[in-house]
Amino acid sequence: MLRSVPLLLSLISASHSFTNISFNAHLISHHLLGNSLSAAPKLIIAQQKLPTLRKEGYLFQFTGCSQQSDDIVICSFVVKNEQPITRYLIISSYLTRIIDSAGNEFTASQVNLGNKSSKVSAPNQMPRNVPMKGSAIFRGSITNTISLFDIKTNGFNVEFIQE
Numbered sequence: 001m002l003r004s005v006p007l008l009l010s011l012i013s014a015s016h017s018f019t020n021i022s023f024n025a026h027l028i029s030h031h032l033l034g035n036s037l038s039a040a041p042k043l044i045i046a047q048q049k050l051p052t053l054r055k056e057g058y059l060f061q062f063t064g065c066s067q068q069s070d071d072i073v074i075c076s077f078v079v080k081n082e083q084p085i086t087r088y089l090i091i092s093s094y095l096t097r098i099i100d101s102a103g104n105e106f107t108a109s110q111v112n113l114g115n116k117s118s119k120v121s122a123p124n125q126m127p128r129n130v131p132m133k134g135s136a137i138f139r140g141s142i143t144n145t146i147s148l149f150d151i152k153t154n155g156f157n158v159e160f161i162q163e
Helices: none
Strands: 023-027 042-046 052-055 058-069 072-081 087-100 105-113 116-118 121-126 131-139 146-153 157-162
Touching: 052 157, 058 146, 058 157, 072 087, 072 121, 072 146, 087 131, 105 121, 121 131, 131 146
Parallel strands: none
Antiparallel strands: 023 042, 042 058, 052 058, 058 072, 072 131, 087 105, 087 121, 087 146, 105 116, 105 131, 116 121, 146 157
């Protein structure tokens, strides 16, 4: 059963000022991760302009986090290679993390990039100017507001910070 404390996520880029982002909770009625859940998970999605960051020739856009159960949260993003050639991108689960408002740190137990998924890393070929979905799964008792979603790649970090 989901906790009565809502998972409030307004992760935004430190380099952009998105002060009027409104969030709307949507319920998903299907089962995720092969688990049978007793209540529908809560999905929090930005209704207006979603936070984006450009780093190392990639454009990352945070698309939201959903609380799947008392101890599972999935944070999602879309990434696009803005360089004129196909490049190899790796998302690492060991260093991808969230930090909540109480200072608790949770590292990803699994990462996904396109159709690649792993408990260690998700490598994928990134074609030029084609968006690809990615996500990170976090396990633990996450009941506070998330202050940071930090994606670790091969060579750089992408930090979505709540302001």
